[in-house]
Amino acid sequence: MDTVSEFLTRIRNAGVSRHEKVDVPASKLRVGLAEILANQGLIRSFKVAKDSKQGIMRVYLKYSDDGSHVISAINTVSRPGRRVYVKSNEIPQVRSGLGMTIVSTSQGLMSGREAQKKNLGGELLCKIW
Numbered sequence: 001m002d003t004v005s006e007f008l009t010r011i012r013n014a015g016v017s018r019h020e021k022v023d024v025p026a027s028k029l030r031v032g033l034a035e036i037l038a039n040q041g042l043i044r045s046f047k048v049a050k051d052s053k054q055g056i057m058r059v060y061l062k063y064s065d066d067g068s069h070v071i072s073a074i075n076t077v078s079r080p081g082r083r084v085y086v087k088s089n090e091i092p093q094v095r096s097g098l099g100m101t102i103v104s105t106s107q108g109l110m111s112g113r114e115a116q117k118k119n120l121g122g123e124l125l126c127k128i129w
Contacts, residue, residue: 015069026055032109087121099129
């Protein structure tokens with residue numbers, strides 16, 4: 001299983017189970033994904049703790065006032081067996097603009113809207129709403 005889908009699956013499962021936090025192995029890619037999710041208000045925060053191996057990242061989940069998870073669905077688009085690349089004008093709009101995409105560009109990970117503003121394309125990693 002690739003790192004992106006494993007990270008997103010852990011967040012999805014923890015949200016369904018109404019956990020306050022979830023621990024995942026840390027990597028630069030996962031930290032970048034967590035930064036985007038935190039900036040967009042889909043998670044409360046995250047912390048990276050170093051250990052003797054690669055480190056652990058603790059992600060604090062966010063819930064709405066009625067107790068439901070803020071993230072309704074997470075779909076991984078690009079996989080190791082099928083990479084999906086898009087141009088800046090081909091980045092899809094998720095749920096009529098209510099959702100978001102995450103794109104891996106030549107300038108790093110960024111949301112789909114930010115990539116369109118900078119006129120950058122890249123690998124479409126996931127759709128979140």
